[in-house]
Amino acid sequence: MFTPRFRIISLFFLSLFCATATFAQFSPANNAHLNYSSVCFEFPWVDKVVNYELILTEKSSGIKTVFVTKANKQIVDELIFGESYSWKIVGKDSRKKEIYSSVEHVFSIAEHFKTGKKYVRFKEVTNNSLTRGNELLILDYSGLVINRNEEIVWYLPDLPMITANSGLRDLKLTDDGTFLVIIDSNAYELDLTGRVLWKAPNDGSVSRQGKEDYHHDIQKLPSGNYMVLGNEKQRRVLAGEKDTSRYEIGTIIEYDPSGKVVWEWHAKDFFTDDLLKLRRKEDGRFNLATHLNAFNVSGNAVYAGFRDANWVLKIDKETKKVTEIYGGHDSGLPNHYGKELFRFQHDATVLNNGSMAVIDNDSIKDPAVVSSLVVFSLGQNNVPKGQEIFRFKFDYDSLCNGKSLKLGNVEELSNGNYLVNMGAIHRVFEVTPKGEITWDIFVEKLDTFKRVWRFYPQYRVAVTSSLYPNEFTAKWTPKKAKGDQLTGALSLFNVGSEKNHYIVSVQQENGSWVGLTEIPAIESGESRTVGVTIPEKYLNTTGKARLRVQARGKSVFEEIVVK
Structure with missing residues (x-):
């Protein structure tokens, strides 16, 4: 929490004599109401100032804290929801003489029902501060960012496009310190306050069907472009059949910041009639669902995960051809690796060492099967493609049965551990590559009508080192x-x-x-x-x-x- 005493904090920046002035806005703006407790203060450079002092005053107690920096930005963590603050900047020259003092600005960290005790709760099982990571966690269905002590750092504010029945999915922080999110089949980029910075066109220019129907996964690429999953409806007679089949099949779309389509890929161009007819429903009819639910860009390859087809495809971005297939049942095609390694999977994360991690939801109807985190080779370090490297089963204790019907994802942390969202099990944990649990929680939501706590699974739990990773x-x-x-x-x-x-x-x-x-x-x-x-x-x-x-x-x- 924000320490209630006077203190001096120095960032130990290298000495710099500012011979000229450049200008920046004061941020946070005067009278701002913020929805986050980690704040980046920004102020103008001042001629001949060597050290800046940010003087921050907690209104309820009058306690002041001073932060000393040579930069014109300062990040302060662990401010208090419901508290008001004032702040000003004092500048001192090389002789430590005060030569500048700004006007005082005020702001507050706004309370919200999401920050109270009647929205969500986290039941902690394990929290080993010596071996776990320190990344913040972004819970998409909850619209929250929390730290490893399960304290709220940010919440998604009330926005015009969000209603009580809105679907919220794949909330994540970009390298730019902005949020991406899919809301009701529309895709957005938001700043920390919830202001819309970018919205995907959703004009049907790729599907040719009025809209793109964005779903499951959106990412901002290093180029500044955006890549997102879409859908298109198909209605045709499959080879050898008499009846018309109707089904949805995925697209992958890359937009530049202006909303122009710069690359697209259609799953219908890969899934031939023979591939679509490999699976049947319980009533004997063909199961044409492929269910594209994840992608990952790695170099010139795009990996695309199809839950119902049970495959992860490697797509050459230049030719748009599928060059490799991983997991699931035999496709009958060359370059198919790791057959039967996973089924009904979620996520397709390329790790730093070149391997891939997925959540193997598998067939939960089989009493002998439990869901797992699976890491497998993509051919790195002469390890055969599709070879299992690491598997961690979800029935690792008696608190759940380990069977996750759907949802889930995995993130690689800076310490080399895996952050695993178990999806339908409403549990999130961190595990080492040796299988040691270092952090573990259950997520629950209050049923306000019946006044009971219920399971609150998340589709995706993303991670970030802070709200300002590359500031x-x-x-x-x-x-x-x-x-x-x-x-x-x-x-x-x-x-x-x-x-x-x-x-x-x-x-x-x-x-x-x-x-x-x-x-x-x-x-x-x-x-x-x-x-x-x-x-x-x-x-x-x-x-x-x-x-x-x-x-x-x-x-x-x-x-x-x-x-």
């Missing part, structure tokens, strides 16, 4: 010009929770960007200053240039005008 800020200090070139020192402050490399580019006259330099990795909470020379051809008529600093492999960036 950074940049400062330009000009130096004496060398001829017609512009030279200066560029200081980067990594205030986010992830270690990052950065790429510095300059804008050309035609609006495109060309790389100037790369900045080696900067750890969270640290900074680095590098010399930058900008050739005359990139300067405008007033001698200015526009620089873009971007975290490598991420779409997040900042732009600054230098002179």
Whole structure:
């Protein structure tokens, strides 16, 4: 919690003399009502200030806390829902003399029914702080972000497109510190306050059927594009049959930020009549459902998981051809690996070592079968493709039977452990690659009519290191010009929770960007200053240039005008 006493917190950033001023808005804005307890404060750079002091006052108690930083951003965690705060910035020069003081701003961390004790509760089974990870967890059906002590950090606020009957799925945080979510077959990107930043067109340009019917999975790619699953309805007579068959089959769509389709893939182009007729329902009719429910982009490959077909397909993004098949029953096709390894699976996560993890929901009707986390080879390190590497069965204790009919996902954590959402079992746990449980909870929701707590399974539980994983800020200090070139020192402050490399580019006259330099990795909470020379051809008529600093492999960036 927010510690109720006066304290000084230093971020140990490298010393930086600010010779010029650049400007930023004060954030949070005055009188803001926030739906999160981890706040990134931002304020303008001030000429000749060496150290900034963020003075934060808790209104109910009057207790002040001072945070000292050399950057113009400061993240403060564990503020209190229902509490109001005031804050101001004091700037001091190299002699520790106060040369700047901002006006006071006020804001509050707004309470909501989701933050109270009558919405959800978490029944903790295991919490080993020495061996578990520290990532935040994002519970999609609940619309919550919690920490490892099951404390709420963020909640999805009331939004116009969410009704009492809305379907909410696949809530996750992007590298940019924004949220993606699917609500009632529409796909959105939201900022932390719930403001819509982007909405997928859902215009039927891919399905040719009026809408795309987005479902299950949406991701933001390093390019800044968005990829999401869709559906299209089919109505045709299968080879050798007399009756017309009606079924849905999946699509994968990539959009650029403007909403233009830049890539699409149709499952109907792969699932031939022979493949569709491999499975039958209990009444003997063909089961044409394939149920695309997951994808993962890895290099030039897109892995697509089909629950009812029991397969994960590897798709060559350039040719759109399926090059490999994993799991399920024999397809009769070449390059089919790991047959019978999993059935009715959820998720298709490519791990850092090149293997894949899925939730093997399997056939829960069979009393001898329980659901499992399964990790298998994609051919990395000369391990045969489709070979099982690790399996962890869900009946690991007497608190549940281990049979998860549906839902579920797996996330690889920074410590190498797996965060597993058991889906229908309404349980989430962390397990080591050796099978040791390090953290374990049940999720329950209050039935407000009958006043009893009920199971609250989640479709997806995503993870993030913080609400600000790749937050950074940049400062330009000009130096004496060398001829017609512009030279200066560029200081980067990594205030986010992830270690990052950065790429510095300059804008050309035609609006495109060309790389100037790369900045080696900067750890969270640290900074680095590098010399930058900008050739005359990139300067405008007033001698200015526009620089873009971007975290490598991420779409997040900042732009600054230098002179």
